[in-house]
Amino acid sequence: MPLSRPLTDVLPPPDSTVTLGFSNPHATWDSSFFESFPDTAFIQITFSGLDTARRYDGLVSVYGPLGDIRGGRDGLRVTRPNGTVAIYQPFAHLPTPDTLKATWVDSAIVAGTALANRSPSAGDGNQCLLGNLPVPCYTYTGKQTYTIHYIRVGLVVSSSPDTVSRPGVAAVVSATPTYRFNGQTVPYSMSDWRWVPRGLVGRTLPCPGTVTSCWSNIWETGTMYADAVVNGFSETDSTEIHAYCPSGDSVLDNSPAREAILELLGQEWRNADPNDSVKANRREQAGWVYQDPTTGRMVPWMNPTGGTDACDSWPGTGPAGLPGSAFTYFVHVHPFGKNEQLPSTKCPGRENGTYDPSPSPHDRSFLRQEVHDNGVPTSAQGIIMDKNNIMRFPLKGKFVPIPRYNSAAGCQVI
Amino acid sequence: MRGRRMSPAWRLFLFVFSIGVALIASPVKAANREVASVCQPVDTDYDNFVDDYRTIVSGVDSFSIGERSSLSLPQLPDDSVTAVSDSTTCNRAAIAYGLNLSVPDTTTSRQLYVVRIGPTRYAVADPQMNAGEFLINMIFDSSFTTMFAKVAR
Numbered sequence: 001m002p003l004s005r006p007l008t009d010v011l012p013p014p015d016s017t018v019t020l021g022f023s024n025p026h027a028t029w030d031s032s033f034f035e036s037f038p039d040t041a042f043i044q045i046t047f048s049g050l051d052t053a054r055r056y057d058g059l060v061s062v063y064g065p066l067g068d069i070r071g072g073r074d075g076l077r078v079t080r081p082n083g084t085v086a087i088y089q090p091f092a093h094l095p096t097p098d099t100l101k102a103t104w105v106d107s108a109i110v111a112g113t114a115l116a117n118r119s120p121s122a123g124d125g126n127q128c129l130l131g132n133l134p135v136p137c138y139t140y141t142g143k144q145t146y147t148i149h150y151i152r153v154g155l156v157v158s159s160s161p162d163t164v165s166r167p168g169v170a171a172v173v174s175a176t177p178t179y180r181f182n183g184q185t186v187p188y189s190m191s192d193w194r195w196v197p198r199g200l201v202g203r204t205l206p207c208p209g210t211v212t213s214c215w216s217n218i219w220e221t222g223t224m225y226a227d228a229v230v231n232g233f234s235e236t237d238s239t240e241i242h243a244y245c246p247s248g249d250s251v252l253d254n255s256p257a258r259e260a261i262l263e264l265l266g267q268e269w270r271n272a273d274p275n276d277s278v279k280a281n282r283r284e285q286a287g288w289v290y291q292d293p294t295t296g297r298m299v300p301w302m303n304p305t306g307g308t309d310a311c312d313s314w315p316g317t318g319p320a321g322l323p324g325s326a327f328t329y330f331v332h333v334h335p336f337g338k339n340e341q342l343p344s345t346k347c348p349g350r351e352n353g354t355y356d357p358s359p360s361p362h363d364r365s366f367l368r369q370e371v372h373d374n375g376v377p378t379s380a381q382g383i384i385m386d387k388n389n390i391m392r393f394p395l396k397g398k399f400v401p402i403p404r405y406n407s408a409a410g411c412q413v414i
Numbered sequence: 415m416r417g418r419r420m421s422p423a424w425r426l427f428l429f430v431f432s433i434g435v436a437l438i439a440s441p442v443k444a445a446n447r448e449v450a451s452v453c454q455p456v457d458t459d460y461d462n463f464v465d466d467y468r469t470i471v472s473g474v475d476s477f478s479i480g481e482r483s484s485l486s487l488p489q490l491p492d493d494s495v496t497a498v499s500d501s502t503t504c505n506r507a508a509i510a511y512g513l514n515l516s517v518p519d520t521t522t523s524r525q526l527y528v529v530r531i532g533p534t535r536y537a538v539a540d541p542q543m544n545a546g547e548f549l550i551n552m553i554f555d556s557s558f559t560t561m562f563a564k565v566a567r
Binding site: 284309310311312338339342344346347348349350351352353354355356357358359360361362363364365368389393396397398399400401403407 | 484
């Protein structure tokens with residue numbers, strides 16, 4: 001983690017107003033320990049309090065960092081080979097009109113120890129010199145304040161490609177800081193990689209150890225997560241990688257809503273805590289797939305407050321303003337596997353039992369009521385997922401079981 | 415001998431004996447008691463309940479095969495799975511169902527889903543006997559004497 005931030009230090013005021021002049025170039029030499037950067041750091045330096053009408057290169061500067069010094073864009077110069085972080089004067093060697101700001105802000109990648117000081121000068125008080133070139137002089141009074149922030153950069157995880165042509169094909173996964181600074185990489189180190197299959201079941205392996213990039217065979221759709229420390233901040237990012245696996249159900253596979261259905265099932269499943277050994281902690285989740293009236297796209301929508309109980313859920317009414325005719329699939333999950341004992345405390349009713357995969361009569365009647373009362377089309381269908389199967393059921397008629405693992409194709413549908 | 419009076423001890427024995435007989439006989443009496451159990455009216459919900467068993471019974475996929483195995487159901491064509499609407503069968507189903515509840519109860523009147531699955535099986539559920547959204551289903555033989563499975567679905 002970064003040191004306490006922001007780091008602030010103050011150069012105390014000089015005894016009186018000082019004008020660095022040609023005859024007294026070293027009269028106000030002051031220095032103050034500022035901070036050490038044992039590791040490379042990407043910082044923002046704010047310097048304020050300079051009460052001056054003139055400027056001179058090196059009047060106030062942060063000396064240091066002795067290690068890796070790169071960058072510097074505006075305001076403070078940090079590109080000096082001796083490690084000086086100084087006020088940046090684009091035309092310091094020219095006697096240009098004075099446009100000095102009272103506050104300077106700049107960023108740099110630094111390492112080592114930084115000192116702040118008022119530097120010596122050269123000149124006669126009216127005319128200062130940079131080398132042999134005459135430049136305007138500074139005067140200053142009061143204190144000058146330096147503040148340093150560690151810059152939060154963030155992490156981005158990417159995959160190429162983001163959809164593999166078939167399960168098992170490799171993709172290149174990498175994690176880097178969100179941006180580079182002046183062509184340089186902001187310091188970071190990887191902590192961990194995790195792969196979360198969309199339906200929590202799969203065989204894809206995450207990148208190993210603390211590598212920043214790897215080839216990974218993608219066996220099922222899921223999300224690759226990376227944890228890293230970027231410039232001292234703990235960061236996490238992820239990318240979803242798709243691997244198409246046919247379900248074997250032609251209705252589902254040919255539906256324009258297929259991806260939205262699977263995405264919603266995955267979202268609900270992960271929110272249902274289906275592997276919690278305390279079964280009473282599991283929560284059904286429910287929602288809808290609807291067709292966006294504007295774009296025509298099929299959109300998954302999970303009711304954020306729909307997970308009421310281990311054996312009950314409420315899909316809600318969907319996003320506000322949608323007509324009932326937009327809703328095409330009522331989608332929810334039963335967070336149990338065949339023959340699992342239902343938790344009596346969270347599956348309220350008059351009798352306990354073991355779970356058997358099927359749409360419940362309540363699922364059936366709910367869809368029917370939505371059609372009858374809320375204008376949901378009669379073509380709407382119900383989709384349920386439990387630990388082993390997806391079940392698709394129409395308004396009336398037999399349900400269709402779809403195993404989550406397609407043994408014929410050898411891949412995980414979800 | 416006629417008119418012989420019983421001794422107090424004998425009367426006490428008969429009293430205790432009669433109480434015992436009454437207690438022993440009461441469950442039998444309850445079990446045989448006429449309750450007003452009937453079949454659910456055949457409607458869309460009932461049809462869907464039947465269709466869900468048709469999926470299992472007629473399916474040739476691994477899901478259906480597994481379900482038939484665990485529920486002890488035969489493989490049959492769809493038209494062998496039908497909703498029962500005669501009250502005699504539903505009454506018998508209600509008694510069998512009630513006897514197999516965690517707390518046996520054959521006195522409560524029920525309105526049941528009863529599905530005849532070929533000549534050898536019945537699936538029975540009471541909409542009032544639930545675990546969350548699931549109904550407690552029981553699978554019986556044709557005489558309602560053997561329960562093969564009891565599940566929440």
